[in-house]
Amino acid sequence: MRIGTVISFLVVVAWLVIALISPFVINDVNAINLEQLFSGPSKNGFLGYDDLGRDIGLRVLQGSTVSCTVAIFVVTVSVLIGTMFGMFIGWHGGLVDLIGVRVMDIFLAFPGILLAIALAAVLGPGIENVLIALSIVSWVGFARLSRAQTLTVKHRDHVIVAQALGTPVFTICYRHVLPLILAPIIVEATFAIAAVIIAEAGLSFLGLGVQPPTPSWGAMIKEGTRYLLIAPHMALSPGLALFSIVIAINALGDRMRDSLQIRRSALQN
Amino acid sequence: MGSLAAHRLITAAIVLIGVSSITFFLLHLVPGDPIEVMLGESASIADRQQLRTDLGLDAPLTQQWLQFHKDLLTLDFGESLYSKRPIAATLVERIPWTLILALASISIAILIALPLGVLAALHPNTLWDSAAATVSLLGVSIPNFLLGPLLIIIFSVGLGWFPVSGTERITSIVLPALTLGASLAAILSRMVRASLLEVLSEEYIVSARARGLGAVPVVIYHAMPNAALPILTILGLQLGALLGGAVITEMIFAWPGVGQLTIEAIQRRDYPLVQACVLVISFAYVVVNTITDLIYARVDPRIETG
Numbered sequence: 001m002r003i004g005t006v007i008s009f010l011v012v013v014a015w016l017v018i019a020l021i022s023p024f025v026i027n028d029v030n031a032i033n034l035e036q037l038f039s040g041p042s043k044n045g046f047l048g049y050d051d052l053g054r055d056i057g058l059r060v061l062q063g064s065t066v067s068c069t070v071a072i073f074v075v076t077v078s079v080l081i082g083t084m085f086g087m088f089i090g091w092h093g094g095l096v097d098l099i100g101v102r103v104m105d106i107f108l109a110f111p112g113i114l115l116a117i118a119l120a121a122v123l124g125p126g127i128e129n130v131l132i133a134l135s136i137v138s139w140v141g142f143a144r145l146s147r148a149q150t151l152t153v154k155h156r157d158h159v160i161v162a163q164a165l166g167t168p169v170f171t172i173c174y175r176h177v178l179p180l181i182l183a184p185i186i187v188e189a190t191f192a193i194a195a196v197i198i199a200e201a202g203l204s205f206l207g208l209g210v211q212p213p214t215p216s217w218g219a220m221i222k223e224g225t226r227y228l229l230i231a232p233h234m235a236l237s238p239g240l241a242l243f244s245i246v247i248a249i250n251a252l253g254d255r256m257r258d259s260l261q262i263r264r265s266a267l268q269n
Numbered sequence: 270m271g272s273l274a275a276h277r278l279i280t281a282a283i284v285l286i287g288v289s290s291i292t293f294f295l296l297h298l299v300p301g302d303p304i305e306v307m308l309g310e311s312a313s314i315a316d317r318q319q320l321r322t323d324l325g326l327d328a329p330l331t332q333q334w335l336q337f338h339k340d341l342l343t344l345d346f347g348e349s350l351y352s353k354r355p356i357a358a359t360l361v362e363r364i365p366w367t368l369i370l371a372l373a374s375i376s377i378a379i380l381i382a383l384p385l386g387v388l389a390a391l392h393p394n395t396l397w398d399s400a401a402a403t404v405s406l407l408g409v410s411i412p413n414f415l416l417g418p419l420l421i422i423i424f425s426v427g428l429g430w431f432p433v434s435g436t437e438r439i440t441s442i443v444l445p446a447l448t449l450g451a452s453l454a455a456i457l458s459r460m461v462r463a464s465l466l467e468v469l470s471e472e473y474i475v476s477a478r479a480r481g482l483g484a485v486p487v488v489i490y491h492a493m494p495n496a497a498l499p500i501l502t503i504l505g506l507q508l509g510a511l512l513g514g515a516v517i518t519e520m521i522f523a524w525p526g527v528g529q530l531t532i533e534a535i536q537r538r539d540y541p542l543v544q545a546c547v548l549v550i551s552f553a554y555v556v557v558n559t560i561t562d563l564i565y566a567r568v569d570p571r572i573e574t575g
């Protein structure tokens with residue numbers, strides 16, 4: 001498991017570096033080379049060429065930029081909004097909590113990425129709308145988690161003392177509650193990054209995400225499924241890239257959850 | 270008990286109204302004029318006015334909202350813009366396919382998860398356990414739009430065991446069900462392991478073993494019934510991911526369910542149909558979860574408040 005953790009960490013770091021530098025290093029991912037149409041991996045292109053004669057290897061590398069940008073943006077926004085919302089209603093309790101929980105229930109009632117699909121569909125394609133759609137869906141998980149955690153922490157002695165001393169509510173939440181509930185939120189955020197990467201690729205797979213010719217793993221898999229019989233490397237290359245980063249992030253999340261000894265129930269309530 | 274059921278039903282009703290309201294507002298989120306987006310720029314002014322009146326878009330927002338919910342209560346979803354058929358009739362054709370696929374996926378997930386989870390729980394921290402953990406990590410990490418094509422390459426193209434897509438043969442359901450059930454199997458096997466481990470340390474298990482019962486009967490007759498409730502809850506909650514995933518899986522395998530209908534409707538900008546599909550899938554999820562909760566409370570007398 002230790003070796004697995006190190007490998008996972010290296011895989012994630014490698015993809016982040018590639019995502020960061022590939023837009024500057026790789027010149028033209030849309031360059032067309034008609035002689036290489038559908039050709040498999042060779043010394044000319046290490047992952048072969050697609051139906052338009054474009055280098056799949058370069059497109060897979062640059063596809064990481066979209067995935068990582070969307071994942072980091074959506075999870076950051078979701079953590080901020082979700083945690084503030086959850087702590088706010090958990091701290092206030094009573095009617096505020098009741099209404100807040102109903103609001104969360106309503107968002108959670110849309111199964112899986114269905115709401116994101118519907119939102120992306122009506123907003124129209126494009127990366128901004130993907131960011132909006134996925135953020136609207138993702139914040140609820142953090143709200144639910146931080147509300148549950150806040151409820152358990154707010155009756156602790158040090159919080160009651162801080163209240164008795166007249167500490168402003170914001171300071172109590174920021175300094176006395178947040179540090180105690182941060183660990184499960186970080187673990188949840190790790191899993192959420194993997195989930196958002198899959199969701200973005202899913203939207204692109206359905207043609208609702210980033211539009212061509214910008215390389216995106218989901219869109220590349222979609223194009224590849226049309227040529228599974230003659231050129232399986234078209235779907236497999238971006239698929240394995242996606243799989244490698246998602247499994248690495250999930251493995252790190254598992255490891256973190258185990259080492260922080262966070263009870264499963266805390267993450268699932 | 271009665272008050273718990275009432276409380277749960279009222280909550281479900283509030284959630285359903287919230288879900289339908291968000292779905293109602295989806296049409297108003299369309300940038301610009303939704304009529305223009307749906308009909309295209311070449312449509313005549315008369316056609317546009319006709320559609321605007323049909324959809325009630327010229328009425329005040331509150332009245333539109335009321336009308337939307339009135340229609341909903343009578344199961345009147347209006348007409349598809351593309352096929353001009355009543356949406357309710359189309360849904361009635363498509364829903365059974367999604368239902369069959371969902372049931373097959375859940376069955377496959379249980380068939381994989383039970384042995385895997387039991388094996389891991391009976392031999393914690395051994396090779397069995399880490400093998401099960403690895404399988405479940407693979408299962409949650411592989412998205413269905415990758416697993417589907419992979420299964421097609423291996424089992425349809427390579428081995429020729431199952432059809433690539435469609436519904437012509439009875440074996441057509443195997444690959445879509447496996448694709449959709451894989452991540453559920455992964456999550457479920459972790460849950461089986463965790464709740465079995467919790468139960469296995471109870472005194473009645475120790476006493477059953479002390480009476481000379483073997484490991485297998487103890488698991489089947491003493492441990493599983495007590496570990497079943499948390500597993501059932503997870504199954505209910507994960508149904509949501511399953512139904513959401515069905516949209517993509519049905520696309521991959523050309524499975525004629527509600528999921529495929531949703532994407533077809535999106536591609537044709539048939540927004541009333543999109544709304545109806547989203548509503549049907551979400552309502553199914555809420556109803557199943559409410560029923561799960563009610564059964565849970567009935568089966569386990571320790572539960573008193575929701």
